Amino acid sequence: MALNEDDLGVIAGMLAAPPADGQVFPALRARFPGVAFTRCDASDVVEAPFRTVGAYDLHLMDARDHCVQLTDDPARATGLVLARRSDAP
Numbered sequence: 001m002a003l004n005e006d007d008l009g010v011i012a013g014m015l016a017a018p019p020a021d022g023q024v025f026p027a028l029r030a031r032f033p034g035v036a037f038t039r040c041d042a043s044d045v046v047e048a049p050f051r052t053v054g055a056y057d058l059h060l061m062d063a064r065d066h067c068v069q070l071t072d073d074p075a076r077a078t079g080l081v082l083a084r085r086s087d088a089p
Contacts, residue, residue, distance in 0.1 A: 040082075043086070049083065050074075062077060
């Protein structure tokens with residue numbers, strides 16, 4: 001399932017709504033069942049984020065080919081890496 005700007009807007013809104021931790025990940029998976037969501041610490045990802053929302057850097061993940069890779073193209077994104085920044089409030 002490719003992501004579009006509407007999807008990314010909904011995801012951003014869900015992550016920005018306090019508190020973004022806790023139940024947001026099950027809610028994201030329920031709202032977008034065809035999209036893979038992975039969480040990690042922002043220090044684990046060296047690439048620049050596609051977008052930053054609240055405490056999270058969003059990285060688009062493309063798993064359509066043999067290997068999973070990050071992409072800047074929402075049309076190629078099959079998932080998101082949600083990297084929590086330690087400097088975020």
